[in-house]
Amino acid sequence: WNMISSWWRKAAKPAVTSPPDQQRPDHDTMPIGTQAQVATDDGDATPKAKPLTNGAPVPQFSLEAPSNPAQIDEDSSDEEIEMPPPQFPSLNSAQRASNPTSSSANSLFVPRTGPSLMPPPPRPASTTANPRLGVPSTGLKVASLSSSLRVPTTGPLPNRGPPSSSPASSLAAPLTTSVPPPNPRKKVILSPGHSPLDWANLQKTNSNLSGVPSLQRVTPSMLKAKNGRKGRPTWSSYKGRVYNMTPYLSFHPGGEGELKRAAGKDGEKLFMDVHPWVNWDNMLESCLVGIMVSENDPRAGMGSQLDDMD
Numbered sequence: 001w002n003m004i005s006s007w008w009r010k011a012a013k014p015a016v017t018s019p020p021d022q023q024r025p026d027h028d029t030m031p032i033g034t035q036a037q038v039a040t041d042d043g044d045a046t047p048k049a050k051p052l053t054n055g056a057p058v059p060q061f062s063l064e065a066p067s068n069p070a071q072i073d074e075d076s077s078d079e080e081i082e083m084p085p086p087q088f089p090s091l092n093s094a095q096r097a098s099n100p101t102s103s104s105a106n107s108l109f110v111p112r113t114g115p116s117l118m119p120p121p122p123r124p125a126s127t128t129a130n131p132r133l134g135v136p137s138t139g140l141k142v143a144s145l146s147s148s149l150r151v152p153t154t155g156p157l158p159n160r161g162p163p164s165s166s167p168a169s170s171l172a173a174p175l176t177t178s179v180p181p182p183n184p185r186k187k188v189i190l191s192p193g194h195s196p197l198d199w200a201n202l203q204k205t206n207s208n209l210s211g212v213p214s215l216q217r218v219t220p221s222m223l224k225a226k227n228g229r230k231g232r233p234t235w236s237s238y239k240g241r242v243y244n245m246t247p248y249l250s251f252h253p254g255g256e257g258e259l260k261r262a263a264g265k266d267g268e269k270l271f272m273d274v275h276p277w278v279n280w281d282n283m284l285e286s287c288l289v290g291i292m293v294s295e296n297d298p299r300a301g302m303g304s305q306l307d308d309m310d
């Protein structure tokens, strides 16, 4: 169009700048078919240029892509090649993959039944004032518009994960369903003054919370007797060390009941299953009773220093 208008301006220029009797368009410099002659015979003050109709073919321009690819001008192939509009969604997009049944004919539109954040496709012309916009002239209900834009509360979220085999069994959980976490924490609410910090302070002020005057050699039968029942202390062993758990019971974030499952026995496996990251050695330092020995150890029950036990 720019080419045509520049030719047109060039052809018409003498008519505007020169008196009518001197108007001689430069036919030699004009492209064939676009030569113009000045209309001087109609008596207009401002003559108008008219295309010559001397049999020369007038070139035709079209925005349509030629049906025959060979018709594409070689020079223009580098610069402007008529391409079809880009596909949306693109051919390898997850959105297209999530609806493999959609054909190329309707690929430009998101199906009404499918999950989408896109507005619905334009309505039929009979109900549409402006078919280019696809907005109904009357009866535009806020509810219907907003419902088309909001995320569906049932069904899969768009563009999330691979396509499911059936629409009903979507991988995406419905937004209305609350899915419990796979491994819920079993922490309890500790009573006031029994936080981990309170326990740390208690350990600082009381260096011996073990309930025994000195470190003991503990046999399995001795350990079993300290099971916390009937007012007895609660002992447990961890990696060969015996601790008095009684003062710690009410400070245990997992609750007394959990801690008592290891009462009177080795609690290492239970402990490691729940919180292997917890440093029990530090936390129960002041509760250390002694070390485990075999049942028939002659020094069983005797007090000693930890260095002696090594």
Ligand code: HEM
Residues within 6 Å of the ligand: 184, 185, 186, 187, 188, 238, 252, 253, 254, 255, 258, 259, 261, 262, 267, 270, 271, 274, 275, 278, 279, 280, 283, 284
């Ligand atoms: C030496 C003995 C033990 C100590 C010092 C101890 C200490 C702790 C500590 C510090 C926590 C909080 C962990 C955190 O917030 O990440 C905790 C939580 C917990 N403990 Fe223990 N624990 C002991 C033994 C046990 C045993 C024997 C059991 C069970 C058989 C147990 C069951 C739990 C549970 C269920 C929780 C809550 C789980 C969670 O926080 O996710 N604990 N314990």
